[in-house]
Amino acid sequence: MTRSEDAVFLKLDDVKKSYDQKSLVVKGFDIAVEQGEFITLLGPSGSGKTTVLMMLAGFESVTSGTISIRGKSINKTAPYKRNIGMVFQNYALFPHMTVAENLAYPLSVRGMSKADQKARIAEYLKLVELDDFGHRYPGQLSGGQMQRVALARAMIFEPTLILMDEPLGALDKKLREQMQYEITRLHEKLGFTVIYVTHDQAEALSMSDRIAVFNDGVVQQCAPPAELYERPVNAFVAEFIGENNFVEGHVERIEGGRAVVSVKGGGQIVAEAAQGLEASGRCIVSIRPEKLFIHPTSHDHDNEIEATFVARIYVGDFIRYYFRLSDGSEIVVKVLNDLSAPEFGEGDQGRLQWLISDSIAFPHDGEMPDTTG
Amino acid sequence: MNKFPEYFTIWHIAGHYALRLMAYLVLAFLILPILVIIPLSFNAEPFFTFTPGMLSLDPDAYSLRWYNEIVTDQKWTLAIRNSFIIGIAAALLATVLGTIAAVGLSSPWMPFKRLITALLLSPMIVPLIIIAAGMFFFYTTFGLVGTFPGLIIAHAALGVPFVIITVTATLTGFDRSLFSAGLSLGASPVKVFWDVVIPLIRPGVISGGLFAFVTSFDEVVLVLFLAGPEQRTIPRQMFSGLREQINPTILAVATLLVALSIALLVTLEFLRRRSERLRGAE
Numbered sequence: 001m002t003r004s005e006d007a008v009f010l011k012l013d014d015v016k017k018s019y020d021q022k023s024l025v026v027k028g029f030d031i032a033v034e035q036g037e038f039i040t041l042l043g044p045s046g047s048g049k050t051t052v053l054m055m056l057a058g059f060e061s062v063t064s065g066t067i068s069i070r071g072k073s074i075n076k077t078a079p080y081k082r083n084i085g086m087v088f089q090n091y092a093l094f095p096h097m098t099v100a101e102n103l104a105y106p107l108s109v110r111g112m113s114k115a116d117q118k119a120r121i122a123e124y125l126k127l128v129e130l131d132d133f134g135h136r137y138p139g140q141l142s143g144g145q146m147q148r149v150a151l152a153r154a155m156i157f158e159p160t161l162i163l164m165d166e167p168l169g170a171l172d173k174k175l176r177e178q179m180q181y182e183i184t185r186l187h188e189k190l191g192f193t194v195i196y197v198t199h200d201q202a203e204a205l206s207m208s209d210r211i212a213v214f215n216d217g218v219v220q221q222c223a224p225p226a227e228l229y230e231r232p233v234n235a236f237v238a239e240f241i242g243e244n245n246f247v248e249g250h251v252e253r254i255e256g257g258r259a260v261v262s263v264k265g266g267g268q269i270v271a272e273a274a275q276g277l278e279a280s281g282r283c284i285v286s287i288r289p290e291k292l293f294i295h296p297t298s299h300d301h302d303n304e305i306e307a308t309f310v311a312r313i314y315v316g317d318f319i320r321y322y323f324r325l326s327d328g329s330e331i332v333v334k335v336l337n338d339l340s341a342p343e344f345g346e347g348d349q350g351r352l353q354w355l356i357s358d359s360i361a362f363p364h365d366g367e368m369p370d371t372t373g
Numbered sequence: 374m375n376k377f378p379e380y381f382t383i384w385h386i387a388g389h390y391a392l393r394l395m396a397y398l399v400l401a402f403l404i405l406p407i408l409v410i411i412p413l414s415f416n417a418e419p420f421f422t423f424t425p426g427m428l429s430l431d432p433d434a435y436s437l438r439w440y441n442e443i444v445t446d447q448k449w450t451l452a453i454r455n456s457f458i459i460g461i462a463a464a465l466l467a468t469v470l471g472t473i474a475a476v477g478l479s480s481p482w483m484p485f486k487r488l489i490t491a492l493l494l495s496p497m498i499v500p501l502i503i504i505a506a507g508m509f510f511f512y513t514t515f516g517l518v519g520t521f522p523g524l525i526i527a528h529a530a531l532g533v534p535f536v537i538i539t540v541t542a543t544l545t546g547f548d549r550s551l552f553s554a555g556l557s558l559g560a561s562p563v564k565v566f567w568d569v570v571i572p573l574i575r576p577g578v579i580s581g582g583l584f585a586f587v588t589s590f591d592e593v594v595l596v597l598f599l600a601g602p603e604q605r606t607i608p609r610q611m612f613s614g615l616r617e618q619i620n621p622t623i624l625a626v627a628t629l630l631v632a633l634s635i636a637l638l639v640t641l642e643f644l645r646r647r648s649e650r651l652r653g654a655e
């Protein structure tokens with residue numbers, strides 16, 4: 001074993017899972033997680049995120065591959081011996097026990113003395129700001145309070161790894177944001193490692209050290225939030241994370257990592273070439289709506305394309321403009337709501353401008369990614 | 374204010390009262406035979422009818438002599454003791470087996486679920502006389518006829534379906550992730566079962582056990598086939614009492630049984646409300 005592998009806390013090595021022995025639900029998941037990292041699994045419904053968590057917790061067996069903690073395989077360790085905390089989507093608090101009894105359960109299972117238990121429970125209730133709620137039953141708490149108790153219960157026995165499966169899915173937007181902050185705060189304070197599952201990309205982007213984007217049982221990209229957003233490795237990630245525009249075209253040539261693309265509807269643009277892009281192949285170029293500018297603009301630009309104005313939608317802090325390219329595809333531009341936001345009449349021609357470094361050309365097999373999702 | 378909607382015709386109203394009358398008649402038909410034995414059991418005379426004295430509410434026409442008979446007559450004391458021994462033992466056995474069966478059957482990985490459920494519930498459907506005859510021949514091979522264990526096992530088999538039904542009903546409201554949560558907190562499956570599953574399904578377990586007890590307490594066909602004179606139970610004693618020694622002792626016993634049934638019903642209702650409260654709180 002090399003030195004760098006020693007530093008790795010949790011390692012999943014080519015982990016595969018099949019429920020029916022026919023089709024793979026998780027098709028070879030590799031990840032190395034360091035102690036204290038906050039990793040989020042993000043992906044569409046049915047992509048295998050919960051399945052990965054269940055394998056980590058030991059509730060589902062691993063079909064092939066190994067899961068190891070500090071270099072030791074835990075494939076054959078029973079769930080109750082793994083010492084991994086878990087926060088369930090529906091909280092899973094024991095309804096017949098008070099909050100304090102819920103928190104005491106993992107401690108008494110581990111044979112902690114009553115006095116120590118009491119001190120520890122008080123400490124963790126304070127941590128989640130529920131000091132006076134120890135004697136209440138879960139049925140007497142609000143959703144956010146239950147969630148905090150569930151969090152405290154998963155942390156109180158000081159597991160080194162905590163799994164959370166859409167823990168905030170049942171909460172309303174405001175409470176969700178508050179709890180996101182709460183979880184981040186506790187994670188920074190206590191330094192445990194988190195594997196977090198969510199549908200909500202804003203949540204993933206704001207909380208994680210790294211995000212693994214899942215699709216169809218395969219990790220498309222595992223990277224820090226900014227890199228995922230700015231440098232998606234393929235069209236799926238570009239489409240899945242945030243909003244994106246896609247322009248179809250043909251790669252003329254690739255020079256110094258940049259692709260010269262002749263756009264389907266006419267015109268030529270230059271974009272960063274993604275991995276696997278080949279000269280004289282088809283491609284799609286992605287540009288974020290907030291990176292596009294409408295002529296005339298004071299912003300730097302080195303690409304330009306003609307488009308027909310379709311609609312202008314007032315959103316408040318910014319304005320969304322819809323344009324149509326001559327090949328029929330639609331382009332969204334997000335402009336800050338200030339004095340420079342231009343007015344258009346229907347059918348007017350506009351010129352959209354952007355920087356080469358803000359656009360990426362991906363290889364394209366004929367199918368447009370679904371930009372409505 | 375009129376209690377009927379304004380569009381009601383005279384026929385609607387007549388129908389309304391006719392339905393009411395029918396309902397009261399059916400209720401009376403069901404309850405009167407039970408209620409009538411209560412005053413009769415306090416009869417001072419060895420008759421099954423109301424004496425003129427009773428009808429004129431003469432205190433001397435009433436007595437507790439038949440209740441006294443129950444506690445002094447050795448046949449009755451033995452029958453009461455037997456009924457409780459067999460009933461409680463059978464109910465305990467049925468509760469343990471039925472609960473385990475219900476938990477197993479509610480697992481998503483249980484194979485042949487329907488077939489096994491049908492088999493376990495069959496004692497409720499198969500005519501008792503057939504079960505009794507079958508058990509009689511089966512028991513003779515093992516020397517279980519005329520023994521307490523034999524009767525207890527037989528009554529437990531009758532009680533198991535009730536436990537399975539009530540426990541399964543509470544388990545359908547049981548959130549499986551609670552079990553996973555227990556495991557993730559470090560408790561072994563057996564410990565989670567005791568600490569989390571049992572407390573939450575307890576109302577179902579107890580009401581199933583009470584049903585099993587009542588089933589055994591009330592059962593006479595299996596007793597006729599399988600019990601010897603040593604194992605006479607209350608229903609068996611009443612059965613022979615009706616034909617051999619006609620006196621109101623059996624009415625006194627019946628009155629006591631009615632009181633017991635009411636107590637059990639109240640307990641069941643209490644448990645049902647409690648479990649609803651627990652679930653509502655989730």
Ligand SMILES: Nc1ncnc2c1ncn2[C@@H]1O[C@H](COP(=O)(O)OP(=O)(O)OP(=O)(O)O)[C@@H](O)[C@H]1O
Binds near residue numbers: 025044049050052199
């Ligand atoms: N117990 C199971 N038996 C058979 N198939 C299953 C089982 N659990 C999940 N699957 C299948 O495995 C795939 C991945 O499911 P999983 O629950 O991991 O998805 P997910 O990414 O968590 O989705 P979501 O975001 O909707 O929760 C799905 O196609 C699902 O139908």
Ligand SMILES: [Mg+2]
Binds near residue numbers: 049051
């Ligand atoms: Mg899931």
